[in-house]
Amino acid sequence: MKTPVRRKRLSPKERARVDELFERFSTLSETPKTELNFSNPFTLVVAVALSAQATDVGVNKATAKLFPVADNPADMAALGVEGLIPYINSIGLFRNKAKNVIALSEIILNRHGGQVPLNRADLEALPGVGRKTASVVLNELDIEPAIAVDTHVFRVSHRLKLSSGKTPDKVEQDLMAIVPEPYLTRAHHWLILHGRYVCAARKPKCLECQVSDLCPSRELFVGG
Template identity: 60%
Template sequence: MKRDAIREFFRRLAEANPSPTTELEYGSPFQLLVAVVLSAQATDKSVNLATRELFAVAPTPEAMLSLGEENVTERLRSIGLYRNKAKNVVALSRLLLERHGGDVPRSREALEALPGVGRKTASVVLNIVFGEAVMAVDTHIFRVANRTGLAPGKDVLAVEQALMRRVPKEYLHNAHHWLILHGRYVCTARKPRCKDCLVRDLCEFRDKTV
């Protein structure tokens, strides 16, 4: 996709949704971090259902550590990989207290040193909590970037790097939200809703649906 088309692509998405945000529910940076860790291989809806109960009793790292792994596990049974995720949530809570005074760190290196926190999770936190213009590439963004011709790449890191180069600076901060939502609700995996797509004429996907 050419640069003029990319700019128009994001102009339309921005016009339709000027203030995009995550669909995960949270009340603090710590809660966002936990929610994103839990969202791996799970839907935001299922995570929100679980965290409403979890955050009601453990809204802080101190409370999460006090709740303990067994009790956290019980409250996460409705989401995938819940045992390992519970272990990571308790462990990252402990490290936040030991290394960062209970605060969520601002550096990517410190975030990725926490249990269960990979590059994508760190990027989400850096973007939403600290306002950094970074790209958190998930399966939706990977699909949209490749399918549309926006920023093709063989793996998530290649797509991330291509998007960071190609997305106009004025749209970069919100770009990953727009792309996630577009992939989740319009440019879906099995049957994309091309007839409802705001950027259909800019998209380079050859097998558009009618």
């Protein structure tokens, strides 16, 4: 079952600002995708689960060696925790992640016939797969529009005054309520990439930003 989306009514001025914001993002990158490397739903789930508190670059380096050996639940489960660790020990929290990846592989084999369950409830029931990971998977595979709120999305959403939510879940709710529907499946990537490469935490590149004139926080970093 898809998560119901409650739309929020904005003032005409704010509606126009938000529409223009995402229209510009679309001109910068029409079809944004995750920077994690994957070849099927299973490797996507694993890559996203490994990416918690780790960089996409670091995860891709690890999975470049792992996925040629185990790109399906059966081969991954056969590695076992100790067999998996050498492939991912360069990633933070690798021991706990190894336990989760092996456990979720076994569950997919035993409960889902070896196929990744592509619905939110079953995904979130997998070890190491919370709401954010499920959202990334469902959105990336065009199954359900979702906005996974990581540190980049959280920061950018506040600076652009798209949300004042204190938690990732509240920010997600706010974004899903105001992002123009045609852009819902891509907003997650645009906000992540914007936060990663332009609206950085310490030194945002406001003078290079394509949406700076639409940003209420611009004056905090570059003056009036």
